[in-house]
Amino acid sequence: MAVSDPTLDVEHELLGAYPSLASGAGCVIGCDEVGRGALAGPVAVGLCAIDVNVTAMPAGLRDSKMLSEPRREALAPLAEAWATHSAVGLATAQEVDELGIIACLGLAGKRALLKLHDSGVDLRASVVLLDGSDDWLTRALGTPLRVVTRIKADRDCGSVAAASVIAKVHRDRMMIAYDSLTPGYGWSGNKGYGSAAHMSAIAELGPSELHRRSWLKTPA
Template sequence: MSDNGTSFPQIERAEDEERMMTPVSPSLRFEKALYREGVTSIVAVDEVGRGALAGPVAVGMVVIDTAVKRIPPGLRDSKLLPEPVRESLEPLCRRWAMHHAVGLATAAEVDALGIMRCLGLAGARALAQLEQQGAVVHDSTLILDGNYDYLNPALMRPARVVTRIKADRDCASVAAASVIAKVHRDRMMIAHDSEYPGYGWASNKGYSTPEHFAAIAELGPSALHRMTWLKQPALIDIPE
């Protein structure tokens, strides 16, 4: 775990035990541990669309504080949920959070800047949305899924970021952010399916499938495809 300069030793000592437990569903255990260390507000962060062939990369965020209540029933990492369940959970996650936002970086921006810079760009846009909603994000601790802080390089003002591997699986707040971001991006790709017919985006959401590759071979890439990714197969991910 890293946190941009602030140490949480008690939480770090519990990491191995928590990973061995491998919880089936997320909880607020990690968030409450941060509260016990003096944190008063949390911004949970997760991305979707990183490995897609087409469409934007999205970074979802939710804000919770010490008054956070019981998590939405059935909440999981968005990748573990069937689409109808995600759709039914998404409004519950939005109501559960104090604030929520989804920032995007386009396929053209991914081609121009690279995926890591675009994750930061999308995250900065989500943070700006939260601030417009009245969230005081500069006093919050950000829980970022993964082991790399892609946010701070994109911010004008440094943020306190705690990275955590599998946070979308273990942390309820991050799971909620993942559901909101996933549903938001999926709906965009479904809408784009009628604008760019033939690629199957209503079902594959822009990810790599044999049918998607076959459509690209037949129709050529669209304006929403990541051209640099089509030339670098190692960047391509499986559907989320």
């Protein structure tokens, strides 16, 4: 079954649905998470804000899971240049252990939103287009923000696909850099996910400071 490329249809609907967006005061902010199921490393939330002046998406843009690593690397700077603003927020492995993964999605999202705010995005005049059906972002925010959830938004919506690519490349680069700082776990290849080689390394070396220890069956 052929997979269609994302469009900006939903974003255009949202841009026309709210007076603040139609006037150019706010943005549609595509939102997606990366690293939720990893055993090690941070969880990341990417945001891609677009306004009424948005132009055609970068050619070949898709959900990060549908792209090879070289294609993601090539598309990430194009997505960042295309977006009105973009940001990535992180929550550490230690925070995941302390707070749980859902709370850390919200924490990383809040950190990314703060970066957008600091770059000049009027968050109260904007609307967040969040991938999935669970609005974990609203639960984490101390102030109200318009959030629209959509299943498969990372596949269907250009702003969310861009957010997924930007966040994935950002997190992957972090894990590759960690490979030289904490060798032996194969971060460059597995990016913190539970591959067979990664699990063998944990059994041999024990968990590192990058591991979500509450997720491991191996004693800490």
